[in-house]
Amino acid sequence: MEEKILVTRSSMPSMDEYIEEIRDLWESHWLTNMGIKHQKLQSELEKYCDVPHAILYTNGHLALENAIAAMQFQEGGEVITTPFTFVSTTHAIVRNGLVPVFCDVNEVDYTIDVTKIEELITDKTVAIVPVHVYGNLCDVGTIQKIADKHNLKVIYDAAHAFGVQYKGVNAANFGDASMFSFHATKVFNTIEGGAVTFADDSLVQVLNDMKNFGIRGQESIAYVGGNAKMSEFQAAMGICNLRHLDEEIQKRKSVAEHYRERLSGVDGIRLCKEQPEVKHNYSYFPVVFDGYKYTRDEIFEMLGKENIVARKYFYPLTNDIECYADYPTAGAQKTPVAKHTADRVLTLPMYADLSSEAVDKICDIILK
Numbered sequence: 001m002e003e004k005i006l007v008t009r010s011s012m013p014s015m016d017e018y019i020e021e022i023r024d025l026w027e028s029h030w031l032t033n034m035g036i037k038h039q040k041l042q043s044e045l046e047k048y049c050d051v052p053h054a055i056l057y058t059n060g061h062l063a064l065e066n067a068i069a070a071m072q073f074q075e076g077g078e079v080i081t082t083p084f085t086f087v088s089t090t091h092a093i094v095r096n097g098l099v100p101v102f103c104d105v106n107e108v109d110y111t112i113d114v115t116k117i118e119e120l121i122t123d124k125t126v127a128i129v130p131v132h133v134y135g136n137l138c139d140v141g142t143i144q145k146i147a148d149k150h151n152l153k154v155i156y157d158a159a160h161a162f163g164v165q166y167k168g169v170n171a172a173n174f175g176d177a178s179m180f181s182f183h184a185t186k187v188f189n190t191i192e193g194g195a196v197t198f199a200d201d202s203l204v205q206v207l208n209d210m211k212n213f214g215i216r217g218q219e220s221i222a223y224v225g226g227n228a229k230m231s232e233f234q235a236a237m238g239i240c241n242l243r244h245l246d247e248e249i250q251k252r253k254s255v256a257e258h259y260r261e262r263l264s265g266v267d268g269i270r271l272c273k274e275q276p277e278v279k280h281n282y283s284y285f286p287v288v289f290d291g292y293k294y295t296r297d298e299i300f301e302m303l304g305k306e307n308i309v310a311r312k313y314f315y316p317l318t319n320d321i322e323c324y325a326d327y328p329t330a331g332a333q334k335t336p337v338a339k340h341t342a343d344r345v346l347t348l349p350m351y352a353d354l355s356s357e358a359v360d361k362i363c364d365i366i367l368k
């Protein structure tokens with residue numbers, strides 16, 4: 001039987017390389033709690049992202065929850081965000097006792113529509129949590145101007161944007177803080193993992209305390225913290241994967257170019273344009289079927305029959321899911337562009353080692 005083509009495939013170093021990296025853990029018997037691998041990965045990430053601080057977490061979701069918590073907003077504060085994202089973004093806001101206020105996305109790159117932010121600001125608004133969807137960067141300049149004018153914090157969900165640069169500046173440097181996910185399915189992985197990046201020195205201690213039960217010293221517990229520490233084995237995976245990241249992104253770029261060659265200029269098929277002055281990471285390949293001879297759901301089925309798994313990402317919207325059904329700010333009709341897109345978008349299989357034949361097979365099915 002032909003092999004199944006999944007929507008993604010985790011990057012891994014060779015087994016030998018990983019074993020070499022974890023060998024000294026058998027000597028130290030130090031498996032977690034900010035050991036040498038953790039320290040090494042942290043400083044390598046700060047260097048790679050050219051950012052003053054990176055704090056590592058056991059996953060991206062808790063990194064985002066902690067980044068928001070570290071800002072110490074008044075409970076009930078409103079946070080402007082988008083529903084065209086993974087549920088984690090909205091959950092992180094709500095689990096901090098804050099209220100998500102959903103702003104629509106723009107039709108070009110599906111990030112927050114900056115022309116619609118200001119009309120949502122009230123005297124309760126405390127922050128903006130925009131998402132760099134598919135690795136497409138938000139309009140960071142305009143967002144910062146709005147935030148400065150209204151005295152709001154900006155925390156980016158940059159889960160998709162590891163390695164992305166705008167005019168030579170790494171995505172880790174925008175807003176008050178950014179969260180990256182290093183989940184197995186992301187461009188760069190530590191199996192499960194994540195980080196918060198930022199410039200403000202005063203956040204270092206809070207974020208470090210919070211991920212370790214709020215423990216500041218042996219007899220000092222400064223916060224009601226949780227446990228979100230990255231283990232040595234996760235960090236070792238990250239150290240290995242980081243060595244190969246640039247090559248992986250280069251390979252993803254070839255896959256994206258191949259898709260583009262086959263699918264651009266087709267009536268009813270919309271691809272994301274390349275953003276000017278952005279060095280992309282080719283994390284996903286989203287395609288919007290809008291007025292095409294087949295619907296998104298038909299294409300999804302047709303691919304599925306040939307053992308190819310695409311993903312309706314993001315569908316449903318987070319302002320349209322049952323756990324927020326009774327929420328006063330919910331309702332996908334309030335964000336029509338996000339709704340239109342969520343009903344028509346499919347992300348196609350995308351990973352560094354996706355073969356050229358596989359891309360052709362996928363495109364043949366779509367175009368037949």
Ligand SMILES: *Cc1c(COP(=O)(O)O)cnc(C)c1O
Nearest residue numbers: 059060061086088159181182183
């Ligand atoms: C993956 C992801 C997260 C959560 O990260 P985890 O590491 O899986 O916890 C949050 N937001 C977005 C947009 C994501 O894609």
